[in-house]
Amino acid sequence: MCAAQDDDRTVGRTGEFAVIDRITAGRGQAPTTIVGPGDDAALITSPDGRVVATTDMLVEGRHFRLDWSTPRDIGHKAIAQNGADIASMGAVCTAFLVALGCPAGTPMSVIEELNEGLWREATRAGGSIVGGDLVASEQLVISITALGDLQGREPVLRSGARDGDVVAVAGELGRSAAGLALLDAGVDCGADDALAALVRAHRTPLPPYGRGPEAADAGASALTDISDGLIADLGHLARASGVRIALDRAALTPSDPMVRAASLLGADAGDWVLTGGEDHALVGCFRTPPPSGWTVVGAVRPGSGVVVDGVGWDRPGGWESY
Amino acid sequence: MCAAQDDDRTVGRTGEFAVIDRITAGRGQAPTTIVGPGDDAALITSPDGRVVATTDMLVEGRHFRLDWSTPRDIGHKAIAQNGADIASMGAVCTAFLVALGCPAGTPMSVIEELNEGLWREATRAGGSIVGGDLVASEQLVISITALGDLQGREPVLRSGARDGDVVAVAGELGRSAAGLALLDAGVDCGADDALAALVRAHRTPLPPYGRGPEAADAGASALTDISDGLIADLGHLARASGVRIALDRAALTPSDPMVRAASLLGADAGDWVLTGGEDHALVGCFRTPPPSGWTVVGAVRPGSGVVVDGVGWDRPGGWESY
Numbered sequence: 249m250c251a252a253q254d255d256d257r258t259v260g261r262t263g264e265f266a267v268i269d270r271i272t273a274g275r276g277q278a279p280t281t282i283v284g285p286g287d288d289a290a291l292i293t294s295p296d297g298r299v300v301a302t303t304d305m306l307v308e309g310r311h312f313r314l315d316w317s318t319p320r321d322i323g324h325k326a327i328a329q330n331g332a333d334i335a336s337m338g339a340v341c342t343a344f345l346v347a348l349g350c351p352a353g354t355p356m357s358v359i360e361e362l363n364e365g366l367w368r369e370a371t372r373a374g375g376s377i378v379g380g381d382l383v384a385s386e387q388l389v390i391s392i393t394a395l396g397d398l399q400g401r402e403p404v405l406r407s408g409a410r411d412g413d414v415v416a417v418a419g420e421l422g423r424s425a426a427g428l429a430l431l432d433a434g435v436d437c438g439a440d441d442a443l444a445a446l447v448r449a450h451r452t453p454l455p456p457y458g459r460g461p462e463a464a465d466a467g468a469s470a471l472t473d474i475s476d477g478l479i480a481d482l483g484h485l486a487r488a489s490g491v492r493i494a495l496d497r498a499a500l501t502p503s504d505p506m507v508r509a510a511s512l513l514g515a516d517a518g519d520w521v522l523t524g525g526e527d528h529a530l531v532g533c534f535r536t537p538p539p540s541g542w543t544v545v546g547a548v549r550p551g552s553g554v555v556v557d558g559v560g561w562d563r564p565g566g567w568e569s570y
Numbered sequence: 571m572c573a574a575q576d577d578d579r580t581v582g583r584t585g586e587f588a589v590i591d592r593i594t595a596g597r598g599q600a601p602t603t604i605v606g607p608g609d610d611a612a613l614i615t616s617p618d619g620r621v622v623a624t625t626d627m628l629v630e631g632r633h634f635r636l637d638w639s640t641p642r643d644i645g646h647k648a649i650a651q652n653g654a655d656i657a658s659m660g661a662v663c664t665a666f667l668v669a670l671g672c673p674a675g676t677p678m679s680v681i682e683e684l685n686e687g688l689w690r691e692a693t694r695a696g697g698s699i700v701g702g703d704l705v706a707s708e709q710l711v712i713s714i715t716a717l718g719d720l721q722g723r724e725p726v727l728r729s730g731a732r733d734g735d736v737v738a739v740a741g742e743l744g745r746s747a748a749g750l751a752l753l754d755a756g757v758d759c760g761a762d763d764a765l766a767a768l769v770r771a772h773r774t775p776l777p778p779y780g781r782g783p784e785a786a787d788a789g790a791s792a793l794t795d796i797s798d799g800l801i802a803d804l805g806h807l808a809r810a811s812g813v814r815i816a817l818d819r820a821a822l823t824p825s826d827p828m829v830r831a832a833s834l835l836g837a838d839a840g841d842w843v844l845t846g847g848e849d850h851a852l853v854g855c856f857r858t859p860p861p862s863g864w865t866v867v868g869a870v871r872p873g874s875g876v877v878v879d880g881v882g883w884d885r886p887g888g889w890e891s892y
Contacts, residue, residue, distance in 0.1 A: 260892040282620060283725055286810070288655040288794055289624035289718070291725050294616040298604060301700065302611035303715055305669035307707045333610040347627035347669075347713045352892050378623065381713075384892055385629045391669045391703075391713035393625055396611070403605055403613050472610055488608070570582040570674050570706055 260352025323365025338464025425524025582674025645687025660786025671707030747846025
């Protein structure tokens with residue numbers, strides 16, 4: 249993708265400003281946008297009087313591969329992982345900013361598809377793309393900032409879990425890891441809908457954005473999204489709260505398609521559930537029973553770290569850069 | 571810089587989370603920060619009920635060179651160019667998010683110096699660094715998002731200029747371009763304070779942040795910062811406002827050190843003033859005389875485009891990616 253292709257509509261030949269005109273034209277903004285793309289900065293309503301903000305960078309070859317994901321999928325995923333961070337504070341997404349670095353030879357079709365994926369998922373998350381930047385780089389690099397509004401809620405931090413809380417999950421666990429493993433092994437999932445759905449879960453995760461504000465309204469004491477892996481992310485939460493998280497493996501069973509995929513690959517589907525990242529499920533701690541749709545997977549105990557069926561986890565718990 | 575060096579404290583060997591711990595430790599947050607680094611997202615006050623947001627990405631070899639700028643200078647510049655965009659809406663900076671991509675072999679000393687530059691300029695701009703991301707990439711890539719508060723002012727857009735307004739500048743013009751030309755030619759400015767100051771203007775531009783809110787309070791009809799070049803940026807403003815900007819070259823004379831640098835290099839110092847970017851001066855349009863400290867450089871007329879002493883500019887007006 250990095251080399252010039254037959255498509256002579258490349259980013260370099262189109263030029264920075266014409267590309268920006270192309271990708272912003274005809275895009276309707278959310279009601280929260282007062283000033284959208286085209287000025288020195290955007291202006292967004294923050295009726296709560298506070299604004300939630302997070303940023304994540306995705307790098308070609310590291311966070312995505314253009315032979316495994318379409319540009320549309322990559323745009324989707326870039327928004328999803330940032331939007332999930334907003335949700336996991338108990339907030340709703342209002343706006344996204346997109347800084348994009350790409351080689352001059354990048355076909356305009358790649359940029360247009362990427363833009364489509366960004367916009368679709370931004371809309372699903374409840375916000376719009378209010379601004380950005382476009383620069384020349386050797387690798388495709390996408391940096392997203394998401395903004396959100398708490399609508400009067402108190403933010404739900406990682407540090408509020410207390411002994412006796414239940415731990416509950418909303419969303420998928422390990423499906424993205426299973427899909428990645430299938431891609432990595434080159435398994436052709438074309439005719440197998442259930443396996444293809446795992447690959448789709450890797451390419452286009454669907455964070456349960458609305459579950460974040462719901463958890464906050466239900467009095468969640470702590471909340472985070474699972475981007476690195478359940479054990480890794482609960483490890484951060486346990487450390488921030490000064491508690492131990494005791495997981496119950498019986499509540500964390502993989503689905504049948506995941507078991508089947510693991511069997512095909514000689515892998516452990518249970519490990520995908522415990523350590524797979526990028527599904528962007530939410531995990532929260534609750535002093536009272538969690539709302540319906542949340543699955544209780546463990547409890548908060550005195551101590552430190554994360555244990556599974558009472559035993560400490562001594563293998564990598566999930567993703568870490570480098 | 572990209573290769574591993576004798577310094578065995580590299581980013582890769584230190585690990586993502588330890589690096590983040592290192593660069594966030596002991597940094598005091600601005601009073602506007604409610605939740606700083608370490609959770610899923612940051613939380614910042616936005617008392618105005620609206621938030622200004624902008625993002626810019628800087629790529630090694632394209633926007634900076636590690637043999638021409640120190641990591642500290644690069645951090646400074648990354649904040650400055652984003653903070654200037656906030657100022658040019660008439661807002662004050664409240665917070666910055668920093669997404670950083672760098673090779674595993676990057677020495678920790680580079681990251682620490684970069685971080686120092688980021689923090690110093692963020693503090694000068696009036697905000698703090700509330701969050702970020704750290705990922706592995708082939709090139710050093712820095713993506714900054716700046717947030718700002720209008721404090722009740724209406725945003726000053728590029729689109730408000732009207733026939734009869736005066737055009738005025740606050741800050742430096744062309745000094746960064748002169749410094750870049752000196753670096754590019756390999757001129758040793760060591761013993762010549764005035765030339766060294768031009769190089770410093772390129773490495774560490776000092777946007778006049780306070781002039782943005784000041785211009786808004788003085789009723790500026792349009793405002794932008796000069797990141798690409800005076801003619802290029804006024805071209806955007808003229809197009810957005812549907813007007814012509816008529817510049818008066820007599821009001822845009824280069825300083826003596828710039829004339830001297832141009833003479834050394836066989837360049838035109840006047841062109842640096844008109845087309846040099848990256849000083850991040852502010853240029854505004856005013857219906858009444860601008861506040862003291864602003865220099866009137868032209869007027870708004872009916873028509874389109876930018877003219878200098880009545881003549882259209884037919885050379886490149888400034889920077890464009892690709």
